[in-house]
Amino acid sequence: MSFMCQKNSYMREFNSKVKSCKPASTTILEDGKKTKVKGYEVILEDTILFPEGGGQVNNIPVLKITRSWEDAVHFLPSEIPEGTEVSMKVDWQRRFDHMQQHTAQHLITAIVDHKFGYQTTSWNLGTDIMTIELGTPSLSSSQMTEVEETVNECIRKQLTVIPTLYPDKDDPELQKFRGLGLPADHVGSVRVVTIDGIDSALCCGTHISNLSHIQAIKLLGTEKIRKTNTNLLVLAGNRLLRYAGRSFDREKQLAAILKGPAEKQCELAEKAVKGMKNFQKVCNAQLKELAALEVSLFKQANSKDTVFIKHRKDGDNDYISVLLSELADESLPKLITVGEDKEGGMFVVAGPAQLVKDLGPRICELFEGKGAPNKGNMFRGKASKLTNRAAADKMMRECVSNTHGGGDSGEGTAAEATVDKP
The missing domain is CATH 3.10.310.30 (Diaminopimelate Epimerase; Chain A, domain 1)
Structure with missing residues (x-):
């Protein structure tokens, strides 16, 4: 089954009807801690709310959304009887962020694969910095620069991003597309997301409709993991804008503290730390005396x-x-x-x-x-x-x-x- 959120990821409000509602309990993450809560599992005829995304049903906050076979299961703290007409609202800021990051991941994965043959083994959306795990022990600075320049050129070209549904999951045409395979409990049609002229991949997630909506991508660096793989650290879209703003604010604060411009702050900070260590040695000696x-x-x-x-x-x-x-x-x-x-x-x-x-x-x-x-x-x-x-x-x-x-x-x-x- 394809939900409305997959057909039109930009839809912010939508009406549907409750198919079923039953008492249940689940575990949610609150302030970094797992908490078990009681509520109701609500299945709707259709939905614009996607797993890991946020939103409301009849102004009731959705605590968690999961997929079960062909259904999307909305976990709510309150009961909504079967047959009730409901209105949904998407947490748009969260949805658009996920759309930007997910499409950026597709683009980066495709470019790295095409240029260097490095496969993406996993990725993590994160809250500030996204990580993409590559099947290579290292990615050189020149390779990273080449990838960054290429993905931003694709953004400037305003390439379209188009989802296509294949009714039969056994369609041999699907073998042509990149992907990690379908879940064992997959039911119904298969969705393929295509970045025009760049890549086609099996994916059920929400995406932007044009690469220009990402705005820009910055590759921050890499982290080696498990000796054989590398994590690529990525900033994309609005996250990049927020990061730049926070960085500039810190730069201004450090300029006032260190009494020097941005280009000299590392040198001034190193000098200040060295002076503090020397001062601490003197103080420790005097304290002992x-x-x-x-x-x-x-x-x-x-x-x-x-x-x-x-x-x-x-x-x-x-x-x-x-x-x-x-x-x-x-x-x-x-x-x-x-x-x-x-x-x-x-x-x-x-x-x-x-x-x-x-x-x-x-x-x-x-x-x-x-x-x-x-x-x-x-x-x-x-x-x-x-x-x-x-x-x-x-x-x-x-x-x-x-x-x-x-x-x-x-x-x-x-x-x-x-x-x-x-």
């Missing part, structure tokens, strides 16, 4: 504290490691935190094994974090928030006090100075 100094001040303090508690919002793993290394005393209870209070960061609880076992999970919970013991005398974790540092400080001191039967509260000592200092 600072950690060593803080431990030295703790050890030299006149009033010795029973715990070592330190927070630094600009600290990192190296800072923590230097503190632990310089302290050296595994019997000393320690709580070290780094990062922003509201944005979270990292923390370490270290000291006697039993104290770490008792306090580690509890402090981790205070920080709404995730962590685990490390070597028995240390608990490391990532904190979602560090706003409860005062409560963690108190918890550790109380635990130490209960364990040792008293001890200095630590108020005013060097170890409790958790406010960052330069």
Whole structure:
């Protein structure tokens, strides 16, 4: 069977009648996640809605469209009784995009095949960049340029794209046309799409009627896959226009950030990254020196504290490691935190094994974090928030006090100075 969407892909509205409607469930993709939903499988006498396309039936959004033998099955969230007259509306922006990309794929596939003998093994519509998998381990830059120039010349010639129906799927004439063969459950006529003077291929999809409607094609590059094949990255039609617009917007933003024109942005960005890496090295070295100094001040303090508690919002793993290394005393209870209070960061609880076992999970919970013991005398974790540092400080001191039967509260000592200092 040939649907109205295949006879006239440009039709945006159409009326038909419900042949059947039955309860069903299906899986749809929402925000990148598969979700199982309940609804109804609705089969119409004819349709302008095509699988993978969008649209509405009686203003009800169609969640999914699939083909089953000679029928198109529309999955709807609401019931429409059998015999009901319905009106359909196509999601035109999505439909026209698919028409542009699909016809561009046919054109590119034909040109690559004719010029170099590389077969298309599959293709992916994508959302921004279309990919065409070619049966060759590589496509040279000169070959890619030749293909791009040829397909755009075809577009400028405004070649027509014509669908033709062959009533008998066993017609020997069909053997002349390019294609991967018919589905095992195919019923009815066979559709052949012809780009005038370029290619004829078996295809049931929606297409534009003239190559000029593609506007232009840009081949971005290639990706090698499975050692034997190559993915060709393609921008066509309105996607190419949107991509060019976004690229120009980014170029303007980078010009302001890097203080230079587009032709120098790569050079300026490389220079900025190199400078940042050098600056980071200096900062890391100073942070390590600072950690060593803080431990030295703790050890030299006149009033010795029973715990070592330190927070630094600009600290990192190296800072923590230097503190632990310089302290050296595994019997000393320690709580070290780094990062922003509201944005979270990292923390370490270290000291006697039993104290770490008792306090580690509890402090981790205070920080709404995730962590685990490390070597028995240390608990490391990532904190979602560090706003409860005062409560963690108190918890550790109380635990130490209960364990040792008293001890200095630590108020005013060097170890409790958790406010960052330069």
